[in-house]
Amino acid sequence: MNLIFWSSESDDDRRDTQVGSWLGELDPGRDDATYWMRFHRDVVDGSRFELARRRQAAELTVVGVVSSWSRTLVPVALAAAAAAGIMLAQPRLDQVEPPILVEDVLTMGLGDPMPALFVDDEEGGLLLASEIY
Amino acid sequence: MTSHQKIEDPRFGDGELVRRAREGEEEAYALLVGRYMRPAYLVALSVTRRHEDAEDAAQEAFLVALQRLEECRDPERFGGWLMTIVRNRSRNLLRRESLRETSVLPETAKSGEPLPDRVTERSELDETLQAALAELTPVQREVVLLHDLEGWKHREIAERLDLPSGTVRSHLHFARKALRGKLEGVLTDHVKG
Known part of the structure; x- marks a missing residue:
């Protein structure tokens, strides 16, 4: 394919009126005065849904985002405060008795009276409990 | 238009x-x-x-x-x-x-x-024009339609079709030449009428 290249912007940039008039036969608006108006209307009508979606999206500006967040945050904060209040009103977990130490277990009951390991027999003597059984 | x-x-x-x-x-x-x-x-x-x-x-x-x-x-x-x-x-x-x-x-x-x-009831004129355009490549058709029918400048076509300006001129030259070769004498009278 032969190609001719032009390097200058000063070449003729005018329309070729004869070729233009031939090609004008392809213009659907040539014999139908309302064609392009209908074309335009059809395209714009067909885009209404998308345009409306874009308008809605555009309304979510910074202020919109903040206010929408606050609408969510306020009830959540209130619920959190209520829960915290309920928890504070209940007895505190750190007030339980301290754990029993090993030393306490070993010395526990040392000051108490001796258990009845001995019983008096009929003659007034002492018998070890083990001797009874 | x-x-x-x-x-x-x-x-x-x-x-x-x-x-x-x-x-x-x-x-x-x-x-x-x-x-x-x-x-x-x-x-x-x-x-x-x-x-x-x-x-x-x-x-x-x-x-x-x-x-x-x-x-x-x-x-x-x-x-x-x-x-x-x-x-x-x-x-x-x-x-x-x-x-x-x-x-x-x-x-x-x-x-x-x-x-x-x-x-379709296509006129002789329309058929001749379609046949002449069929001889062109799609990009030649684009260039000649946008320039000689829509009135875009070389620079606008180059920018909008993402083509070098020289290539636009080249396509336009060959498209016009081909259309003239096919349509001159055949369509001139129709269009004038």
Whole structure:
């Protein structure tokens, strides 16, 4: 394919009126005065849904985002405060008795009276409990 | 294409209109449609070479462009970006049609009769013009239609079709030459009449 290249912007940039008039036969608006108006209307009508979606999206500006967040945050904060209040009103977990130490277990009951390991027999003597059984 | 009511406002550049259309402003989008509906139709016609297909492809392209407006990285060059969408939609449409025609072939076509949707009352003038345009490549058709029918300058075509300016001139030269060769003497009288 032969190609001719032009390097200058000063070449003729005018329309070729004869070729233009031939090609004008392809213009659907040539014999139908309302064609392009209908074309335009059809395209714009067909885009209404998308345009409306874009308008809605555009309304979510910074202020919109903040206010929408606050609408969510306020009830959540209130619920959190209520829960915290309920928890504070209940007895505190750190007030339980301290754990029993090993030393306490070993010395526990040392000051108490001796258990009845001995019983008096009929003659007034002492018998070890083990001797009874 | 002078018979339609002009829907244009030269005060606003493409960049501003695109930014406003992104916000969903109908007036801005309507101005973009008014500005590019005829070039979009002509580019689609260059690919499909049928009025109905060109109309469908161009209209679809406008909706697709609106849906993908964020992908237009340079809003000032909306025209070129839109033409790419038009070209792609036109090719897709042709591909879909060719698949449909080969997979579901009506009885009339099998018997050699013309398809109902092909039966159009086309004037001798129109047929001659279509035959002459069929000799051109799609890009030559685009260039000559946009320059000699729509009135775009070399620079605008180069920018919007993403072609070097010299290549635009070259395509225009050969397209005109081919059309003159086919149509001179045949169409001149018709068009004058």
